[in-house]
Amino acid sequence: MELREVKKVSKVYMFPEDWMTMRLCDLADIVTGSTPPTHDLSNYGDEFLFASPADLGSSKYIDETEKKLSAKGFKYSRKFPKGSILFTCIGSTIGKSGMARFAITSNQQINAVLPNKNYNSDFLFYSLSYLSPSIKALAGEQAVPLINKTQFGLTWVTLPTLPEQAAIATALSDMDALIAQTETLIAKKKAIKQGVMQRLLSPVDADGKMKEGxxxxxxxxxxxxxxxxxxxxxxxxxxxxxxxxxxxxxxxxxxxxxxxxxxxxxxxxxxxxxxxxxxxxxxxxxxxxxxxxxxxxxxxxxxxxxxxxxxxxxxxxxxxxxxxxxxxxxxxxxxxxxxxxxxxxxxxxxxxxxxxxxxxxHDVEEQLSTVKGLQGMSDEIDHLGLKVAKLSEMKQGMMQSLLTGKIRIHQQTHEPATTI
The missing domain is CATH 3.90.220.20 (DNA methylase specificity domains)
Structure with missing residues (x-):
């Protein structure tokens, strides 16, 4: 298959000839968030998510935010529909991103790319995540790094057909789901370990009596x-x-x-x-x-x-x-x-x-027994942590290969197909 050269953010990439390259602003609507007046406390509550850069980057979907809005505050905010991609464009956290699982809003440090029929939102999320280092470089070394909406909109995005976008997004989403599943297991085992540690380190037994020795x-x-x-x-x-x-x-x-x-x-x-x-x-x-x-x-x-x-x-x-x-x-x-x-x-x-x-x-041997029990649980958690690191590394490799067309995916089976 022929490849074509596309210059983008001071780098040269090679893409399959049947992929399309567009400016982000020509592909989708971009909206900047807004903050309801903070002097009116009735704008804030616990009903609607209000995203800030601190809420992005830890996982694909934004399921929780530090601050939330009331129905009143949400009504007068710029709403982003389900499937919107939120991208931080100011400050030291430029490039952090997340997807809206349901309607959401954000402060003005975030630009939202609204979903439409021209692209697969999940594919575009992964594309922008992959491009985030290059986008962040546009901010330069100013006191407060900033990429305005116009600059952000000039980002070159290269896309295959919609069915192939969906296939790529599914493969990467499956990897994200596996990472999230492992992280959930880690959190569960940490909670179990904390309970066991509380019991083993307490001088009082389950019946409320002082432990001997x-x-x-x-x-x-x-x-x-x-x-x-x-x-x-x-x-x-x-x-x-x-x-x-x-x-x-x-x-x-x-x-x-x-x-x-x-x-x-x-x-x-x-x-x-x-x-x-x-x-x-x-x-x-x-x-x-x-x-x-x-x-x-x-x-x-x-x-x-x-x-x-x-x-x-x-x-x-x-x-x-x-x-x-x-x-x-x-x-x-x-x-x-x-x-x-x-x-x-x-x-x-x-x-x-x-x-x-x-x-x-008092007995050091009993201390050692406690340590061994807790160390076994710690080792299991560490092993799962290494698994997450390995999966994350694999995901980065997948993104580099799939989002540049180096490896193509059969649209029906989602299996890799050799093209180059």
């Missing part, structure tokens, strides 16, 4: 050394010749080390701040105060930063893994809330962390 300890009495504050130094771009730098932002909510924005540190003092097996670091300030990370050898050499505090447990008294699981329990975060809000800037210092009191089995 449990004691209340002060964290400072379970440590082998005093708390140590991290290294105060500036992060640098990652360099394999320098140690990796662990900052608060590198710790996920479930206490893992994220390598998404890995950085290094260049300091003659670095050698004093390397984490060792069994070390736990506690976030001591800011919105993430209380967040913890248990160092794993598999994460590689790490130097911990200044807003973190290192705690080293005495393994004859307290297993660091047991303490780590405790720091993800409700009693712990209740303690963090009570102790971190004494000043304008939330924070808990090393001396205050030593005063943390909690219940634990």
């Amino acid at each position: 449990w004691v209340e300890r002060r964290l400072g009495d379970c440590m082998s050394t005093s708390p140590q504050y991290g290294l105060n130094a500036s992060a640098t771009a990652f360099d394999q010749s320098l140690p990796a730098y662990l900052r608060i932002t590198d710790i996920t909510e479930d206490g893992k080390y994220s390598t998404k924005n890995i950085a290094s540190v260049n300091s003659p003092l670095s050698s004093f701040f390397y984490l060792q097996k069994g070390d736990i670091v506690f976030a001591r300030t800011g919105a993430s105060v209380g967040k913890t990370y248990l160092y794993r050898i598999s994460d590689g050499p790490l130097v911990f930063a200044g807003f973190l505090i290192r705690i080293q447990c005495d393994p004859m008294i307290l297993l660091s893994e047991y303490l780590f699981y405790y720091t993800h329990s409700k009693p712990y975060y209740d303690w963090i809330t009570a102790n971190s809000m004494r000043s304008g800037q939330p924070g808990v210092n090393g001396n205050e962390y030593q005063e943390l009191r909690f219940w634990m089995p």
